[in-house]
Amino acid sequence: MGYRTLLDRNLTRAFNLIKDLAVDVTLIKISKSEFDFGSQSATTTEESVITKAVWIEVDEQIMLKSATVGDINMYSGVSYQGKLWKIVEILKNDGYIVILKVEI
Amino acid sequence: MGKYQDTDSDIFSLFDVDTWTIKTVPSNFVTKGLEKYIRVNIIKGSKGIYFNSLSGILMIEIFISAGEGPKELSLIADKLDSLLQGKTLSTKVGAITQLGISAMADNGIDKDNAALFKATYTIPFKYFGVN
Numbered sequence: 001m002g003y004r005t006l007l008d009r010n011l012t013r014a015f016n017l018i019k020d021l022a023v024d025v026t027l028i029k030i031s032k033s034e035f036d037f038g039s040q041s042a043t044t045t046e047e048s049v050i051t052k053a054v055w056i057e058v059d060e061q062i063m064l065k066s067a068t069v070g071d072i073n074m075y076s077g078v079s080y081q082g083k084l085w086k087i088v089e090i091l092k093n094d095g096y097i098v099i100l101k102v103e104i
Numbered sequence: 105m106g107k108y109q110d111t112d113s114d115i116f117s118l119f120d121v122d123t124w125t126i127k128t129v130p131s132n133f134v135t136k137g138l139e140k141y142i143r144v145n146i147i148k149g150s151k152g153i154y155f156n157s158l159s160g161i162l163m164i165e166i167f168i169s170a171g172e173g174p175k176e177l178s179l180i181a182d183k184l185d186s187l188l189q190g191k192t193l194s195t196k197v198g199a200i201t202q203l204g205i206s207a208m209a210d211n212g213i214d215k216d217n218a219a220l221f222k223a224t225y226t227i228p229f230k231y232f233g234v235n
Contacts, residue, residue, distance in 0.1 A: 040113075042134075
């Protein structure tokens with residue numbers, strides 16, 4: 001087993017060990033956006049991805065596993081318990097862990 | 105409509121044709137995931153010669169793949185020239201928007217997406233409304 005697989009497995013294990021500190025959040029991904037120059041209106045199509053995440057700072061910073069989200073630049077927001085946070089900055093993305101700065 | 109909305113309608117109408125195939129978005133539009141596109145910014149800059157007129161600059165940001173040289177930038181700029189340069193537009197009876205002569209400047213790698221190279225194409229315009 002390579003080091004990358006080993007790290008990913010241990011990260012999954014770590015997220016399991018912290019039990020309910022890792023919560024299910026929904027990442028909002030903008031999959032398609034179009035602008036009609038005739039009517040001057042925008043239409044966007046959104047997809048959602050449910051993944052485990054840990055709140056590092058409540059309502060401010062959230063940590064995710066990179067392997068479950070892919071390209072984090074494609075996401076615009078995080079939904080949790082009926083509230084939606086906008087992703088304002090990617091604080092860390094080392095290929096294993098992503099830490100996002102979010103705000104309501 | 106007023107002079108600001110009239111200007112938008114006149115200029116945007118040029119991009120609302122089937123023959124314009126380059127991905128085009130306006131300012132204040134989500135562009136995540138786009139690989140090659142242009143962004144149209146209409147800067148309504150200064151007052152015109154009478155109450156219902158104005159002068160401004162149509163600033164178009166051109167984004168292409170980084171590392172592939174300037175050829176595609178020039179290709180897109182030439183297409184923009186064909187579409188815009190010297191045109192007189194009117195989507196409202198009695199009001200016109202006149203576009204002038206273009207210029208372009210390289211801006212280097214896009215600060216928001218290092219995979220893209222950016223240039224800025226500009227063209228001045230004047231709007232004359234109905235009093």
